[in-house]
Amino acid sequence: MTAPMNPRGFASDNNAGVHPDILKAMAAVNGGHVIAYGDDPYTEKAVAAIHKIFGEEAGVFFVFIGTAANVLGLSSVTQPYHAVICPETAHINVDECGAPEKFSGCKLLTCDTPDGKLTVDMIAGHMHGIGFEHHVQPRVVSITQATELGTVYSIDEIRKIAEYTHAHGMLLHMDGARISNAAVALSCGFYEMTVGAGVDVLSFGGTKNGMMYGEAVVFLNKDLCSDFKYRRKQGMQLASKMRYIAAQFSAFLENDLWKANAQHANFMAKKLHDAVKDIPGVKVTRRVESNAVFAIIPPQIIPELQEQFFFYVWDEESSEVRWMCSFDTAEEDIEAFASLLRKLRN
Amino acid sequence: MTAPMNPRGFASDNNAGVHPDILKAMAAVNGGHVIAYGDDPYTEKAVAAIHKIFGEEAGVFFVFIGTAANVLGLSSVTQPYHAVICPETAHINVDECGAPEKFSGCKLLTCDTPDGKLTVDMIAGHMHGIGFEHHVQPRVVSITQATELGTVYSIDEIRKIAEYTHAHGMLLHMDGARISNAAVALSCGFYEMTVGAGVDVLSFGGTKNGMMYGEAVVFLNKDLCSDFKYRRKQGMQLASKMRYIAAQFSAFLENDLWKANAQHANFMAKKLHDAVKDIPGVKVTRRVESNAVFAIIPPQIIPELQEQFFFYVWDEESSEVRWMCSFDTAEEDIEAFASLLRKLRN
């Protein structure tokens, strides 16, 4: 039985399938019995691979999805009267159906940003009412790397935020659903962008970069997660057959598969940008730093374009659309897409 | 790369791996892009297969694990001042780290049972304080089929509970983590044991019977789940690459794979029972109706036995242990195990 060739589009990097090496790795651990819930050699191996990146001091916990990684990571370092400072555009703020509030009890304090990136000044705007019991108390700053707008924080930008955050008794959380794309964009490793720059809690994602399911919550200081195993179970995120998440992570990190996948996706986004940027009526709206291209295009051509290459409208009012590239985007997809776009424009 | 042959034990049906047909089905849907979060043809097909069992009127939602199926199913039909009546031994009561209380706000009202099965009389013992605002208000009765003790409700027993439950304005929930084993035990289909008997909300499980991950919350009356999609997302249980859960369910239901797997597991449990029941010093403690065998054995032999065939001690005090069979338990496992047990006894 061969897999049908569903057409590739630009809707989302999680509309893509699973990288063949990942699938193979999952099949490879299928023999016999191992203890459920993570007390197995495959999980041990995958955790070791992550320790190799972030240091032995890191606490590493697999969960099913990015929303859970964010919500449980944040919940575990907050009390319900705390607040989390994040950009207005953050996934935790707009795409998780209120899960952070429901599960942690915390309020999100949001900042308008031009490009999805927080700055110290923006954070400072929420630092009032400290010690005043009528106000929620800021406890965590959350940044997304790469951001929901496809932009990427420099290591120095992260470090500045971390310094401010720590100086004010807060912790720095990173939503790394697209951390591979960011690492490739910065030509750096995961370490420099996280531990090295002062991040305390990380949602380490793989699903948007060729995995099937499974993310890791990484605490870069073990003191922060002494009780996380209970929170994960109570948070309905403890996989029984953990070995299949572990196998994915091992394959993802081995031979730098994560890097190859992200390099490809980012490169395809640059290609896509180059292919569409000069089409009349198309206006690229954001810096293309990772695997996303945002553009304003004429609203009347959107439906026909979507029919052949599905994608989402980001902002109805301005007719801004988002095109995501993924590990399996092919050059011919881009050529065909740009060509159709050019044709519809005429 | 071939899968290593981890030794099989009797610890849990989720210590087993994944049935090869399931793995194949997952690989078979891997091509190209489909819309994430369940709006794809594979999910449509799997839902149709479930509709074929329970009727078009059923609401069907995939989640990652059984704990989530239970917790979200219960949360969606309760308010925080409600109570859920269940056996003391219920998975929701003892094995979910308080997730039902945390997520729904509800209290669990538990009943002592001799065999893991509720009766109308037991439920009636909690029906006081109705309408009295100081008390939580019973809203759901939850039964597990097959139970955590390996016993199985007859269809008639379920119907009686359902009648009482509905007569008192409550709903009947079934934790069907091992529903296949129960159906095989009763020689009936899923329908008769659920819709046919008056169940309102079902956690329909597959992971303990050869799947990798993924369970379904099935509302047997669509009115009960008009807003469940929000609860699933907020409950951190909406899979992005949903096609891989869907493919598993399709394979699970096609050609009655579920039945073959459960028949095997149940049959192995009977074999195991027969092989150990007459060993001196071994006392089987529960009726063997599905894929579990419970027995009291001499405490001093447990460690050596566990070393070769891992299993869990159910009750330290009485030295009662639990042996679970699964779809991949082999006859030689049972022979070897019984032989070792017999040897250690001497």
Place this chain on the structure above:
Amino acid sequence: MTAPMNPRGFASDNNAGVHPDILKAMAAVNGGHVIAYGDDPYTEKAVAAIHKIFGEEAGVFFVFIGTAANVLGLSSVTQPYHAVICPETAHINVDECGAPEKFSGCKLLTCDTPDGKLTVDMIAGHMHGIGFEHHVQPRVVSITQATELGTVYSIDEIRKIAEYTHAHGMLLHMDGARISNAAVALSCGFYEMTVGAGVDVLSFGGTKNGMMYGEAVVFLNKDLCSDFKYRRKQGMQLASKMRYIAAQFSAFLENDLWKANAQHANFMAKKLHDAVKDIPGVKVTRRVESNAVFAIIPPQIIPELQEQFFFYVWDEESSEVRWMCSFDTAEEDIEAFASLLRKLRN
């Protein structure tokens, strides 16, 4: 024993004491035993007085404080995946330490306003993602009357918001912590501003207008509160000795004490406004429509001024302060205050 004469300031209308008529009414119900938790003739009488205002169809529930009235009122008509749209400056957003999020699970979607008042356009800005499970679903619009900035919605403004709200399947909540001041400002009764204008759930406040403690959650449609008694108890807001809250409300509504108190407070605010508006260096910043005066004053004089007449700085950066008048503010307080302010300015 006589009460000490603590100096009166302009910090808050709940820094004032209790109106003597209210105190007397509390003492008057002190004899003998009545059934606790509200099943007593005093509560019946107070509820009847509120029914007389809002109609027999209203559901009326006493709680201890305004925060609880807001939080429980909102919780009872929402599910955790819902959102509440409110002004950025709303008490529920900035002064309740995240209680709405913690207790209801909902997200607050806030609007920047020039004067603390929502408009239909502002609300419309949040009406996207409807039916999309990744987004919280707007369910309630919450307005404060009079607002936290001392402004007052006209009946027509409320009606327009109610129409939009209902047309979009949402409910209108009113935080009426200072509803008396608003009614006096509009020269209308409670009915016209609430039921008459389309409000669905009301926090009906008295503490800021001469009561000791106790607010009422009023559901203007009984269908909305069939289970509110459980929510109130679970929300830790069911008073055992309810008669003392009831007695306060009866006295508050009898002989229009609420109106006399609010008229006085509003009138004092106008006086205060007139007394300070022409003092050089003092700039009144908000329309004085109820019992609050906001002004920018030189920061260096604030400490000395606060020493004699305590008040709060509203915005450190702009040196904007808030002066609240209450039922017991005396003309001589205003004269002395204005005179000191004038003196410090020189």
Place this chain on the structure above:
Amino acid sequence: MTAPMNPRGFASDNNAGVHPDILKAMAAVNGGHVIAYGDDPYTEKAVAAIHKIFGEEAGVFFVFIGTAANVLGLSSVTQPYHAVICPETAHINVDECGAPEKFSGCKLLTCDTPDGKLTVDMIAGHMHGIGFEHHVQPRVVSITQATELGTVYSIDEIRKIAEYTHAHGMLLHMDGARISNAAVALSCGFYEMTVGAGVDVLSFGGTKNGMMYGEAVVFLNKDLCSDFKYRRKQGMQLASKMRYIAAQFSAFLENDLWKANAQHANFMAKKLHDAVKDIPGVKVTRRVESNAVFAIIPPQIIPELQEQFFFYVWDEESSEVRWMCSFDTAEEDIEAFASLLRKLRN
């Protein structure tokens, strides 16, 4: 206007009114303005009086009611995956409509007791699954003093529980809704029964002993409550006009009013016991150690008896009723009641 003489019954100690000295004290603090929310001299004075009892190291926080004192006290020292061990009959388990679960997320693990009192053996029965992430983790033991059945722990009994609790890394919580009655029963002060015996968190009640409203959460170790002020506000329990709660507590503790009230109530219960114990057909069922008398009486006489002296049926099945005495129970009430009971028996 004079207070009507509502007839006194035996339903509950919070069906009684407020002691005149308390009412007077509330009126005495009514003059002028003081800062709201507890930053006032009256609150300072009341806290000092409580410090005098429990030591300067105690954290003292006023809330509105006993349910809130219990729920917030427990929430503040637990995480949602924790469990609270308590008697089946505990107020937190049966009379708070699930507020502990809803607010803290924790599960209550209950013990059957013959007399409402926990023992170390009962607690030990729940000490399994420690460190196992599938189980809730016991964190607090909660006892009620005097219990819901009118019995009283000896100081030694409390000390033994405290030792076990602390030895297992847990904390000891005391629901002291009727702590005055217990202190009188033991002829000891509050200190010996709490700090002295090892209690960590105390709900210090007054409403059932002559106050109008207001309880104190007392942390006998300040480290436990460094953030309690936020929890109280978020828990909707921060009174704006705090001075009136403070005044009640000051009056309650001054001149040992608490003791006089409790002595009277306890004494009346003994009188009641003596007056009814020999009436044929009346069987006193519990030791009368504080202000409650439990008895089995013929069901057919209950309605007529209740009509003149209201009380509650504790257990429908056995026809066990509860009669509570309070600070204002009069000897003639007891005589009249016993006489009616005797008459109805014939």
